[in-house]
Amino acid sequence: xxxxxxxxxxxxxxxxxxxxxxxxxxxxxxxxxxxxxxxxxxxxxxxxxxxxxxxxxxxxxxxxxxxxxxxxxxxxxxxxxxxxxxxxxxxxxxxxxxxxxxxxxxxxxxxxxxxxxxxxxxxxxxxxxxxxxxxxxxxxxxxxxxxxxxxxxxxxxxxxxxxxxxxxxxxxxxxxxxxxxxxxxxxxxxxxxxxxxxxxxxxxxxxxxxxxxxxxxxxxxxxxxxxxxxxxxxxxxxxxxxxxxxxxxxxxxxxxxxxxxxxxxxxxxxxxxxxxxxxxxxxxxxxxxxxxxxxxxxxxxxxxxxxxxxxxxxxxxxxxxxxxxxxxxxxxxxxxxxxxxxxxxxxxxxxxxx
Numbered sequence: 136x137x138x139x140x141x142x143x144x145x146x147x148x149x150x151x152x153x154x155x156x157x158x159x160x161x162x163x164x165x166x167x168x169x170x171x172x173x174x175x176x177x178x179x180x181x182x183x184x185x186x187x188x189x190x191x192x193x194x195x196x197x198x199x200x201x202x203x204x205x206x207x208x209x210x211x212x213x214x215x216x217x218x219x220x221x222x223x224x225x226x227x228x229x230x231x232x233x234x235x236x237x238x239x240x241x242x243x244x245x246x247x248x249x250x251x252x253x254x255x256x257x258x259x260x261x262x263x264x265x266x267x268x269x270x271x272x273x274x275x276x277x278x279x280x281x282x283x284x285x286x287x288x289x290x291x292x293x294x295x296x297x298x299x300x301x302x303x304x305x306x307x308x309x310x311x312x313x314x315x316x317x318x319x320x321x322x323x324x325x326x327x328x329x330x331x332x333x334x335x336x337x338x339x340x341x342x343x344x345x346x347x348x349x350x351x352x353x354x355x356x357x358x359x360x361x362x363x364x365x366x367x368x369x370x371x372x373x374x375x376x377x378x379x380x381x382x383x384x385x386x387x388x389x390x391x392x393x394x395x396x397x398x399x400x401x402x403x404x405x406x407x408x409x410x411x412x413x414x415x416x417x418x419x420x421x422x423x424x425x426x427x428x429x430x431x432x433x434x435x436x437x438x439x440x441x442x443x444x445x446x447x448x449x450x451x452x453x454x455x456x457x458x459x460x461x462x463x464x465x466x467x468x469x470x471x472x473x474x475x476x477x478x479x480x481x482x483x484x485x486x487x488x489x
Contacts, residue, residue, distance in 0.1 A: 137175065137176055138173040138174065138175055138176075139174055139175060139176045139210065139211055139310060139311055139343050140173060140174040140197065140208070140209070140210055140311055140343070140345070141173045141207075141208075141209040141210075142170060142171055142172050142173070142193075142197065142206070142207070142208055142209075143171045143206055143207045143209075144169050144170075144171060144205060144206035144207065145167055145169070145170045145171070145193065145196055145203055145205070145206035145207070145208065146165070146167055146168055146169055146170070146203060146204045146205040146206050146367075147166050147167040147189075147192055147196055147201065147203055147204050148163050148164065148165050148166070148168075148204045149163065149164040149166060150162075150163055150164075151163060151164060151416060162416045162417075163416065164415050164416045165366075165367050165415050165416075165418060166189050166192045166367055166415055167189040167192050167193050167196060167203075167367045168189075168366070168367035168368055168415075168418070169205075169206070169367075169368060170189070170193055170206070170364070170367070170368065170369055171206075171369070171442075172362050172369065172372060174311065174343050174344075174345055175343070176310075176341075176343055177337070177341055177342070177343060178343060178344075178359040178360065179337065179343070179344040179345075179346050179357055179358045179359050179360075180344070180345055180346065180358065180359070180360050180361075180362060181346045181347075181348055181354040181357060181358035181360070181361045181362070181375075182194075182345065182346070182347050182348070182362050182364060183348055183349060183351060183354055183361060183362070183363055183364065183390070184349065184363055184364035184365055184390075185349065185365070185412060186349065187412065187415070188364040188365055188366060188367065188412075189364055189366070189367040189415075190315075190316075190347045190348075190349075190364055191235075191315055191316070191347060193347075193364075194232070194313045194315045194345065194347050196208065197215075197230070197313060197345065198227075198230060198232055198313060199215055199216070199223065202216075203216060210226060210229070210230060210311070211229070211310070213226070224258070228254075228258050228307045228308075228309065229309050229310045229311065230309060230310070230311045230312075230313065231254075231304035231305070231307065231309040231311075231312050231313070232304065232312070232313045232314075232315060233297070233300050233301055233304050233312060233313070233314045233315065233317045234300060234315055234317075235315050235316040235317065235319055235320060236320050237293050237294075237296035237297040237299070237300055237320065237321075238288075238293065238296065238320075240296075240300050241288040241296060241299060241300065241303075242288075243287065243288055243289060245287075245288075246284065246285055246286065246287055247274075247283055247284050247285075247286055247287070247288065247291075247299055248267070248270045248284030248285060250288070250299065250303055251270045251273055251274070251284070251299065251302050251303045251306050252266045252267070252269075252270050252306070253303075254303060254306045254307045255269065255306050255307060258307050260307060267284075269306065270284050270302075270306075271284065273302040273305060273306060274302060276302065276305070276336070277298040277299070277301050277302045277305075277332060277336075278298055278328075278332060279295065279298055279299070279302075292325075293320060293321050293322070293325065294321055294322070294325035294328060294329060297317060297318070297321060297325075297329050298329070298332065300317075301317075301329075301332070301333065301336070305336070305340070308340075309342070310342070310343060311342070311343045311344075311345065312342055312343070312344055312345075313344075313345045313347070314333070314344055314345065314346045314347060315347045316347050316348055316349070317329065317333070317346075318330060318348075318350075318353060319348070319349070319350065326353060330353060330356055330357050333357070334356075334357065344357075346358060351390055351391060351393075351394050352394050352395065354375075355375065355379060355394075358375050359374070359375060360372065360373065360374055360375060360378075360448075361373065361375050361378050361379075363378075363384065363386065363387045363390065365386050365423065365424055366412065366413065366415060366418055366423045366424075367415060367418075368423060368442075368452065369442055369452070370384045370386050370387065370424065370442075370451065370452050370453075371383060371384040371386075371387045371449075371450065371451040371452065371453075372442070372449075372450050373448055373449030373450060373451075374448045374449060377446065377448065377449045378449065379391065381449075383445045383449070383451040383453060383456040383457075383459065384424075384451045384452065384453045384456065385424070385428045385429060385430055385453070385459065386408075386424050386427075386428070387451075389408050408427045409427055409429075410426055410427045412427075413426060419436075420436065420437065420439075421434075421435050421436045421437045421438055421439055422435040422436075422438075422439055422440055422452075422453070422454070423439070430455060430459060432454075432455070434454055435454060438454070440452045440453055440454045445457060
């Protein structure tokens with residue numbers, strides 16, 4: 136399977152300045168700090184992690200909505216960071232975005248039909264008649280009626296607005312759609328409808344998705360591969376089945392254990408994470424997760440682990456990825472009591488060794 140999008144060493148750093156007239160740089164916020172991944176044609180790569188880990192910044196870097204501090208972004212073999220003008224406009228037609236908030240992403244002064252047709256006008260696609268026909272086709276495709284084109288965004292529910300946002304993104308027939316938490320602002324039942332719609336559209340149109348999310352239950356249904364971010368870096372990346380069945384990074388295990396179980400009586404214990412997420416302006420030395428990791432050792436405090444293959448198509452940035460105890464995680468999330476005891480014994484042994 137060939138890669139449609141290739142990201143290597145991508146970084147975005149923001150200088151922190153102090154002073155009014157004579158400003159002095161006093162620090163740097165490393166929002167994204169050396170991220171590498173690929174999105175293959177026709178697949179969905181999910182980028183997950185806690186709020187503030189750099190997921191949305193990565194999405195905007197891929198789209199060149201903000202400029203990278205370092206790294207490269209190659210789309211279909213072309214370096215996105217080195218193009219401008221007409222070449223960049225042509226690329227923007229092939230890479231579209233669905234935003235998180237369906238209430239803020241649509242212009243309240245435009246009818247739905249005008250909002251969907253606007254990208255076609257910007258890219259000089261068709262004439263007025265063909266654009267109207269395309270708008271009606273897209274509305275049917277996302278589960279709305281053609282007459283909805285004459286209405287305004289405030290006349291629709293949140294789920295309907297997100298369908299309109301999807302139709303707008305598809306109006307220029309893109310190859311890659313960046314989905315920046317597209318269902319997090321919706322009710323659970325509506326989330327399922329929108330996710331199923333996106334999967335149906337992917338199968339029908341051959342789309343690739345970069346799917347930004349923090350809800351692993353949604354990711355489990357949507358993604359083919361999953362990349363887990365923490366403090367601007369990818370901690371683990373791999374095939375969805377491999378990562379959910381056998382996570383090799385302690386942070387991934389903690390996230391998976393927090394997935395709600397449909398039967399609370401069968402839900403295992405949640406893996407606790409001590410402390411708070413460090414500031415991206417003051418990232419800890421060594422492994423950036425060691426301040427919260429229950430398995431951290433002296434090496435973790437001094438040496439930053441590289442993202443390396445543990446098994447084929449599954450990589451983790453952990454010095455002890457191969458030797459961590461079996462987490463006992465099931466597909467629905469949660470830890471078994473036996474697995475919880477094993478983790479507690481492992482943590483106690485580490486503390487005694489320290």
